[in-house]
Amino acid sequence: MSVSDKTLMPKDISRPKAVLSPIDSLAPLPAPYHDVGAEPGFRAMKPACAEEHCASLDGFVALDGLRRPQSKKEEDEFVRAFVSGVSKIFADSNNNFLQPLHLTMDYCAKCNTCSESCHIFASSNGNEVYRPIFRSDILRRICKKHLTASGRLLGGFVGADIDVNWESIARLGELAYRCNLCRRCAQTCPLGLDNGMIAREIRKVFSQEMGIAPTPIHSKGSMIQLKTGSSTGLSKGALLDTLEFIEEDTEEKTGRKIKFPIDKKGADVLLVHNAGEFLSWPDNPAAFAILFDEAGVDWTLSSDMLGYDGVNYGVWYDDAQARKIALGQFAAARKLGVRRIVVGECGHAHKASAVSADRMAFAEDKVPVESCIPVLADLMQSGRLKFDPSKNDFPVTLHDPCNIVRQMGIVEPQRTILRAICPQFREMATPGVDNYCCGGGSGFALMNSYNFSDFRNKVSARMKFTQIINAFADEFENPDIIKCVCAPCSNCKGTIRGVFEFFEATAQYNVHYSGLVELMVNALASMSRPYLTFEPEL
Amino acid sequence: MVVATLVSVCVIAAMACFLLITAVKARRLKNLPLHSRLELYPVPKEGGGRAKYGGSYFEEVEWWAKPRSIDKVSETREILMEMLFIRKLFQNQRSLWWASWGFHLGIYVMFAWTALLVVHAFWAPAALSWLATAVGVLGFVTATLGALLLLLRRAFDKTLRKYTTPQEYFNIVFILSVLLSGIYCWSAIASPFAVANGVLHFSGQDLPWQVVIHVALLCAMLVYIPLSKMSHYIGKFFSFHKVLWENDPNLPGSHVDQRMHAATSRRPQTSWSAVHVNPPKTTEE
Numbered sequence: 001m002s003v004s005d006k007t008l009m010p011k012d013i014s015r016p017k018a019v020l021s022p023i024d025s026l027a028p029l030p031a032p033y034h035d036v037g038a039e040p041g042f043r044a045m046k047p048a049c050a051e052e053h054c055a056s057l058d059g060f061v062a063l064d065g066l067r068r069p070q071s072k073k074e075e076d077e078f079v080r081a082f083v084s085g086v087s088k089i090f091a092d093s094n095n096n097f098l099q100p101l102h103l104t105m106d107y108c109a110k111c112n113t114c115s116e117s118c119h120i121f122a123s124s125n126g127n128e129v130y131r132p133i134f135r136s137d138i139l140r141r142i143c144k145k146h147l148t149a150s151g152r153l154l155g156g157f158v159g160a161d162i163d164v165n166w167e168s169i170a171r172l173g174e175l176a177y178r179c180n181l182c183r184r185c186a187q188t189c190p191l192g193l194d195n196g197m198i199a200r201e202i203r204k205v206f207s208q209e210m211g212i213a214p215t216p217i218h219s220k221g222s223m224i225q226l227k228t229g230s231s232t233g234l235s236k237g238a239l240l241d242t243l244e245f246i247e248e249d250t251e252e253k254t255g256r257k258i259k260f261p262i263d264k265k266g267a268d269v270l271l272v273h274n275a276g277e278f279l280s281w282p283d284n285p286a287a288f289a290i291l292f293d294e295a296g297v298d299w300t301l302s303s304d305m306l307g308y309d310g311v312n313y314g315v316w317y318d319d320a321q322a323r324k325i326a327l328g329q330f331a332a333a334r335k336l337g338v339r340r341i342v343v344g345e346c347g348h349a350h351k352a353s354a355v356s357a358d359r360m361a362f363a364e365d366k367v368p369v370e371s372c373i374p375v376l377a378d379l380m381q382s383g384r385l386k387f388d389p390s391k392n393d394f395p396v397t398l399h400d401p402c403n404i405v406r407q408m409g410i411v412e413p414q415r416t417i418l419r420a421i422c423p424q425f426r427e428m429a430t431p432g433v434d435n436y437c438c439g440g441g442s443g444f445a446l447m448n449s450y451n452f453s454d455f456r457n458k459v460s461a462r463m464k465f466t467q468i469i470n471a472f473a474d475e476f477e478n479p480d481i482i483k484c485v486c487a488p489c490s491n492c493k494g495t496i497r498g499v500f501e502f503f504e505a506t507a508q509y510n511v512h513y514s515g516l517v518e519l520m521v522n523a524l525a526s527m528s529r530p531y532l533t534f535e536p537e538l
Numbered sequence: 539m540v541v542a543t544l545v546s547v548c549v550i551a552a553m554a555c556f557l558l559i560t561a562v563k564a565r566r567l568k569n570l571p572l573h574s575r576l577e578l579y580p581v582p583k584e585g586g587g588r589a590k591y592g593g594s595y596f597e598e599v600e601w602w603a604k605p606r607s608i609d610k611v612s613e614t615r616e617i618l619m620e621m622l623f624i625r626k627l628f629q630n631q632r633s634l635w636w637a638s639w640g641f642h643l644g645i646y647v648m649f650a651w652t653a654l655l656v657v658h659a660f661w662a663p664a665a666l667s668w669l670a671t672a673v674g675v676l677g678f679v680t681a682t683l684g685a686l687l688l689l690l691r692r693a694f695d696k697t698l699r700k701y702t703t704p705q706e707y708f709n710i711v712f713i714l715s716v717l718l719s720g721i722y723c724w725s726a727i728a729s730p731f732a733v734a735n736g737v738l739h740f741s742g743q744d745l746p747w748q749v750v751i752h753v754a755l756l757c758a759m760l761v762y763i764p765l766s767k768m769s770h771y772i773g774k775f776f777s778f779h780k781v782l783w784e785n786d787p788n789l790p791g792s793h794v795d796q797r798m799h800a801a802t803s804r805r806p807q808t809s810w811s812a813v814h815v816n817p818p819k820t821t822e823e
């Protein structure tokens with residue numbers, strides 16, 4: 001714990017200091033990584049970049065679009081815009097969050113029950129700025145001071161004690177991106193309050209009012225998706241080429257011929273992937289094609305604008321972006337006349353289209369949305385897919401993506417599948433709805449500006465890496481045993497890939513990750529060759 | 539005589555204020571617009587045994603075409619466990635639970651004591667006197683001990699101290715002053731039965747000044763609690779029932795569908811300023 005942590009209080013957010021609360025201690029990882037000192041350290045920000053953005057919270061920069069004002073006038077405008085944005089989260093411009101927001105802002109008992117549940121707070125050995133209520137209380141105190149009569153009249157007595165200036169606002173903006181929005185803290189709150197939701201409201205103030213958001217999720221994310229159809233920038237033409245390539249590659253590698261059905265009008269199922277799968281993990285959409293074809297599902301992909309990328313980064317930081325993308329996705333499904341949308345292995349795409357977007361459109365303008373996981377379990381249980389579990393006879397554990405499990409309640413179907421097809425399946429500690437985030441939630445998986453990936457690999461993903469190591473216990477250090485983490489979510493896979501690279505876990509200990517469908521195809525009785533080759537990542 | 543009548547009026551008015559402000563606050567929260575879904579599992583009303591492990595209707599293929607299985611018993615049990623035992627605090631922070639539960643239990647018991655005093659003012663068998671006395675002693679002791687422990691914890695726990703505002707200390711001290719003055723009055727100055735009897739029958743009998751001060755503090759507290767953050771008994775209902783456990787889908791003809799259609803007549807008047815956000819049309823446009 002840094003010296004400042006011991007005394008650091010919410011009002012210190014405006015304290016002039018080069019770095020308010022650097023991470024100088026980390027929770028130890030289990031063996032063989034128990035020597036924290038042997039880990040690659042944090043890369044320091046270059047002084048010029050630190051000066052240009054805000055690195056004064058903890059030495060990292062997530063908000064690469066946030067630039068230090070060059071004049072008093074610019075700073076005044078920055079402060080004005082922030083206060084205006086904060087007032088708007090309590091106005092009818094934020095109708096769809098008013099009730100939960102008021103509840104969390106008004107009723108926190110400061111009991112501190114939520115702190116221990118946060119993997120970021122725990123992994124940093126209790127760095128005060130990562131305590132779930134630290135950021136909420138800063139917002140609460142700012143609101144008191146600037147938006148309430150009691151704050152103006154009674155000041156510090158009611159907690160209205162935070163000065164708003166560039167430093168405090170910019171640090172708060174950065175702090176909103178030190179939370180994975182996993183909402184594990186909300187599960188433990190005796191009053192049912194939600195500090196993750198508050199972090200997202202702060203992100204909204206920055207994006208919706210001030211136009212400031214991390215480049216990978218805004219200008220190179222949701223904006224690109226609205227312009228080209230996919231946050232990867234994959235256009236319709238490029239998609240079709242990619243699919244053709246995947247078909248050829250799959251046949252070459254597995255001997256199995258697949259053909260992606262595209263824009264099939266009136267199909268039963270529109271399968272929507274995270275388009276990152278086509279580019280980074282093409283085995284995943286190919287595995288879906290193998291399973292759906294073998295089971296005789298009447299399905300299609302869409303090549304229409306927004307129809308082939310299920311991601312919706314708006315759910316992490318901006319309601320307006322989330323709504324535009326969700327409505328576009330529903331429109332693409334309606335245009336094809338499909339009966340249902342089935343979301344592939346992407347956690348936030350699941351929650352975005354099935355939960356967050358549920359009340360963005362009228363019921364008659366939507367197409368029913370469901371997760372691929374119960375669909376796959378049903379295909380297996382109904383006997384339409386036959387498996388030979390001996391093909392998966394290696395240790396497998398399961399990561400529960402927060403969006404699919406804690407935030408949607410899909411817990412058992414993936415376990416039903418894994419128990420049937422993986423003889424050495426074992427749970428991680430605290431599985432199911434009590435899981436820990438992979439550390440890449442809410443956009444972290446994509447955010448690599450400056451030294452931010454160090455924060456992800458060493459801090460936010462630390463708890464998950466600990467759980468993975470512990471799940472394999474003695475087998476972890478044996479490179480002769482293949483070990484696999486099943487992570488049915490693109491962002492989680494991306495994060496786990498990064499951590500495995502960072503700690504050289506695959507290279508040294510033969511530990512891998514995979515989606516659920518790849519494991520299913522690997523165990524499919526009809527497959528003549530192994531689907532999973534467990535080659536090291538290049 | 540005048541003072542005693544005033545006390546009678548104040549007590550009744552304070553109780554009415556407590557109920558009225560509570561109702562107004564609850565109504566205000568209830569009338570906030572339909573919010574985006576923010577459910578968090580386990581959702582105890584999920585039927586078919588799903589509540590136990592945190593499952594939901596999303597686990598079923600074509601969930602929208604199937605009847606929903608709602609487990610009201612599980613939901614009621616869960617909220618009762620939270621209200622009566624503060625289970626989440628018990629599970630996640632046992633050391634604070636003892637003080638907090640003692641305090642809240644004491645408050646509940648004090649409500650029962652108040653009800654018994656009211657009954658006793660109109661019907662007073664000896665057994666009721668004994669029962670009311672026992673309940674009163676239990677309520678005062680547990681609430682006072684709980685409040686004292688909470689105050690000490692807040693004052694000496696380094697983390698809690700950082701986040702507690704002076705007003706939040708004031709809230710506990712205020713409640714403690716009511717409890718301690720009550721203990722002093724009812725054990726050394728006057729009989730609570732006689733005072734309750736006098737107040738409720740507007741008998742105008744003279745009241746000792748210590749009792750007048752205690753009752754004045756009590757009345758102020760009854761008005762202050764629903765106005766302050768201590769009204770979390772209202773908030774807790776909404777944060778569980780209407781946010782974390784509210785997972786009703788927006789299906790055609792559902793209550794969500796109806797509320798969404800009804801909301802279209804009220805267009806937002808405030809809009810966001812970032813260029814990428816399309817501001818909603820104003821009425822002038």
Ligand code: SF4
Pocket residue numbers: 117118119120121131132178179180181182183184185186195196197199
């Ligand atoms: S939502 Fe998750 S990451 Fe954010 S404060 Fe809560 S537990 Fe921590």
Ligand code: SF4
Pocket residue numbers: 107108109110111112113114115133188189190191192193194195
């Ligand atoms: S557990 Fe809930 S009430 Fe307690 S400090 Fe955390 S958010 Fe506040």
